[in-house]
Amino acid sequence: MPHIRVTVDGVSYDDQVEARRLLVHYLREQLGKVGTPVGCDTTNCGACTVLMDGQSVKSCSVLACQADGHDITTVEALAADGDLHPIQRAFHETHALQCGYCTPGMMMAALDLLRDNPDPSDEEIREGLEGNMCRCTGYVNIVRAVREAAAVMRATTAAPESESRTTDVPQQVVREQEPAPQAASGGASS
Amino acid sequence: MTMAPESGTDQVGSPRLRKEDARLITGQTEWTDNIQQTGMLHVAFLRSPHAHARITSVDTSAAMQQPGVVAAYSGADFADEQGSLPCAWPVTEDMLLPAHPPMAVDEVRYVGEAVACVVARDAYSAADALEALDVEFEPLPAVIDMESALAEDTPLVHEGSGQGQGSNKAFEWPMAVGDVDSAFEGADIVLTRRYHQQRLIPAAMEPRSVVCRPDGDAFTLWSATQVPHIVRLMLAMTTGIPEHKIRVIAPDVGGGFGSKLQVTAEEVLALLLARRLRKPVKWTETRTEGFQTTHHGRDQIQDVSIAADSDGRIRGLKVDLLADMGAYMMLVTPGVPILGAFMFPGIYKMDAYSFHCTGVFTTKMPTDAYRGAGRPEATYAIERIVTELADEIGMDPMELRRRNWITHDEFPYTGIAGLTYDSGNYEAATDRAVELFDYDGLRAEQRRRRESGDPVQLGIGISTYTEMCGLAPSRVLGQLSYGAGGWENAAVRMLPTGKVEVVTGTSPHGQGHVTSWSQIVADQLGVPFEDVEVLHGDTRVAPKGMDTYGSRSLVVGGTAVVQACDRVLDKARRLAAHMMEANEDDLEFSDGRFTVRGTERPSTSLQEVALAAFAAHDLPEGAEASLDADATFDPENFSYPHGTHLCAVEVDTETGQVSLRSYTAVDDVGTVINPSIVDGQVHGGLAQGIAQALFEEAVYDTDGNLVTSTMADYTVPTAADLPDFTLDRTTTPATTNPLGAKGVGEAGTIASTPAVVGAVVDALRPFGVRDMRMPCTPQRVWRAVAEAREAGRSEGGQR
């Protein structure tokens, strides 16, 4: 069995994996990273999207051994120290999720989109998220969420070290805003 | 102790952000497929590659030798204990109800039907070992198309079971009101249309999944289901395992849309495998497997005739329906078209109505509930045909509707199909929609484009829909031969610290009940929104319930929550009076505090009363030491959301491309608890209704193979396929429940399909096009234009 070294959500792992094992199954079953779900078997739905070295990939279309030497970020690492990432906050505040099954993949894909294009139009957001399906929301609020997260992230990266902005997602966490909703007790009223 | 913080009132109607989100956006989820159990085994099913075949042999011995395999079974191995999958809705006494073994024993009747299974230490090994199962089939003829299924000499789907009785006809269900013959005979205009409701795949994003763990002589079963209570009851009835020994949990569930309103073969078999192997087992479908074997929706042929006077007054309506059951009757398969029977007349007054439905067996996946279940089909037919009627008369389709609809001062109104619509205001919703949409402006643009022969034509579609939801009055369900009631249960418990636990029998899977119920309880009890916890989806935690479907949760379940709160307050008032040394009748309750009317005496908070009840040091005579109550609400009537949806499409007559230019939806869903959740339901509903109109179709080939078995072939729309929507609401509260709520889960889907197809047809009307099969793909649209041009029927759209 191939041996891999991979960093997932900031922790490095040294593992034996079956050569054919998909990254998403490695994440879910070997590492217990069940925050990333599986929605299809033809790489159409995008539910399994994670970042590999900052770029979005469908983790059902990558073999675990192809992740050798790479840095994987899943939805579980977006919030740093309890502070929600702007994309998470925006999804929450715009009601961009219902069942939430597509949400991890949708947010990860959106981050990649915003890395490429920090100020996308609605049209560009819709085109950019074409690889991610949502059956619940009709996408209206997802588009809003991405637009609003983009605005917050632009404002944040306009701060001093913005030029050295990396693709490392957790660094984009905004900390100056109101505290994140605690556990299951919900957010502020709007 | 906790003092009462600021008032909880005025929560209802406020767009509170959802409590559910915190876990979902951080990946701290509990989908069924996430569940791990010590020693858990994984199940994979071998599925029929034939639409119809006799099983001649199943040999599991080689599979047993595969690495990691613990067991392998054929259907015959479970023949004595697996029973027959339940159908809870035998719509007629003589309906054919063929046996439906969870794992086929003698014969398979659709591609994907489970034939054998492998149980292994991990999912990859289980899947691998399927290859080593040796099953021999003797193919039988496939029966694909409903009309040929009913022809003489057609092979029977259920011949082998001895239950076919010489026909693929499953049942006939007629209904007639008024003098239909004279309504049609004396009419100036009779218009007849045939509409096809294509087969659809619900495609919830979370695949089905089930885990079952034996616990002594009992079982815990987690399932991606909308209906844990129904699953528990039906598992007990199907397998004979006592109901109190089965606990069913619906953990986080990733959408359902009706597809998880089912009792599935895999749930039954997971239970039986766990019992046989004494180990926890898990099965999760692949998407392809799911498309083949998670029930489908729609699939009807509708022959519709409308009779009217030349001034547009509708006299009568006749509907003759063929409904494809697929190969078996599943939980509510035959009931779906019957739910539609009552909705064909829509919002219109008429003198006579007849409906006749024939249920037909074919060798395809069974159909069952899919968002709207019967009502989208009916709404589609009536909204399409009244528009065609207007065209025939030469009247604006909106004007024709105005002449026929029930006016706001006529409510409550008992329509021709026997339903009493309690409230509504079609004029108000329509006026608002017309204004927001700029109906007149778009009509003017349409005229210009028609006159100039613009290759891109503009079409306007109208849907002035209503629907029946809030399922359902138990009495009516009984009259319709449904096997259960339509009540809902809730419990409200004041904890000693003043926090509140609410237990609901509804089972949300994206609808945000935790948030909405918290808002309701916060207002009822005057406690903070944050102090309310809502528990659901576990038959041990929420033992009584009828679950979530049919836009019922708020209307029925929310009302039960209100009633339980009322009972808690009754208890609290008695105790508060005792504590305050006042007369109960002199107490007032508001903002979570009891005061003695007309005095300056200090008030007592509900939280203080809760603590006193818990301490029980000084209770009034006969009072119990609890501030808990439960309630079961059984509605008297359905609820009737309505609204006006207007759609503008641009159709490129040279390429057949349809683009949605604008969509305006003004819905009246009664009182709104949380406007963002309601908007979200409408958005998602619209997307699914539009998807039926433009994108989706489950296609079987003549051999009975599902051609659209992957997400690459079955084209669920993405963000790039859909526009933004313009939403607004009018509000006429329901009079049949204390909340005034009408339900919103299905309205968008029900309303939108005819609006969109109507718009496409409207765009092509100058070419002589009067109908378009769904989905209106570019190819179909292009062909319709080409054929119309060829037939020389163009009335000036081309120069």
Ligand code: FES
């Ligand atoms: S699970 Fe990876 S794209 Fe669907």
Ligand code: FES
């Ligand atoms: S929120 Fe349910 S699939 Fe997107």
